[in-house]
Every structure is written in structure tokens, then in C-alpha cells.
Amino acid sequence: TRHVPVIVMSGRLLTDEDIRRLDYGRVVFQSKGILSERETKAAFREAFDGVNSLSQSTSALVKQALAYMHQNYREPSLSREQIAASVATSKQHLDRIFSKEQGLSVIDCLNRIRIERAKEQLTNSAQDITTIAMQVGFNDSAYFSRVFRKIVGQSPSEYRRQV
Numbered sequence: 001t002r003h004v005p006v007i008v009m010s011g012r013l014l015t016d017e018d019i020r021r022l023d024y025g026r027v028v029f030q031s032k033g034i035l036s037e038r039e040t041k042a043a044f045r046e047a048f049d050g051v052n053s054l055s056q057s058t059s060a061l062v063k064q065a066l067a068y069m070h071q072n073y074r075e076p077s078l079s080r081e082q083i084a085a086s087v088a089t090s091k092q093h094l095d096r097i098f099s100k101e102q103g104l105s106v107i108d109c110l111n112r113i114r115i116e117r118a119k120e121q122l123t124n125s126a127q128d129i130t131t132i133a134m135q136v137g138f139n140d141s142a143y144f145s146r147v148f149r150k151i152v153g154q155s156p157s158e159y160r161r162q163v
Helices: 016-022 037-049 056-072 080-086 091-102 106-124 129-135 141-152 156-162
Strands: 006-010 027-031
Touching (some): 006 037, 016 056, 027 037, 027 056, 027 106, 056 080, 056 106, 080 091, 080 106, 091 106, 106 129, 106 141, 129 141, 129 156, 141 156
Parallel strands (some): 006 027
């Protein structure tokens, strides 16, 4: 069964222990809510077709980088360079392998993680949008609003009114 692809989708933030449990060949982790429906379908299709599958050790680097982003997304200064350094590889190599396995660039994925967490806070708290932007790693609320609108399709205040 080693050749059978497995996609694990979860809304949990990854920990180092989760990474150890996911460290098998052909196992891909996707964060719930990060990919669009079209992107999710493409990820499933690629996994089952064996397209873009990485070796186990290379896939482990991607999962480790993803866990690092999950654990540090609140830091406004978190950069592609820091994420690559956390898994002891170059930012170019990380970009290449990350987009092969996740279907997104490192920065796109980080922004989507931040926006998912912001959506949770917009739904579950009465904090103002600037405070939420800062709590999820954006140090500029205007930039946060632009990224939010690009990913979600509406402004943070419109999103809050609808939920």
C-alpha cells in the first residue's frame, strides 16, 4: 500500500508531532479552508495521478515548513527566508517543492493561513479589524484588507456582517 496516495485535510495547526505522524511517502497534508474548491480538486487529481509527487524526504521538508508557518504566522516579520532557514534549505528550493506539493507559493500559503485565522476571529470576536490584522501577522491594516478581499472576495467588514 506504499504507493497509495493519501491526502490529509485538517483545520488544526500542525505541530512537530503531527509532522512525525505524517512522514510517509505519498502523504500530502492540506490545511482545511486554504485551497479553493477548484484548487482542492486539482490537488486530489494530482495526488491520485502521481503528478508532482515528491520523495518522502522532500515532502517532509514541505510539511515542516507548513508546520513552521502554522506555529509562527502571527509574526509580522515572518519571511520566506526565515521559513526556508527553519527547514535548512534555500528559499528557491523551498518555493519549488512547496508549490509542487501544495499548489501554492510559500507566501500565498502564509497569507491564506493568516486570512483563515482572521475569518475565525471576525466570526467569534468583536475586536476591531485593525487589531485582528495585527494578531494574525499583518502590520498594515490596509494591506490586510487588500489580501483579505483578494482571497475571500469581500472586505473584512463585509465578511463580518454576513456571518
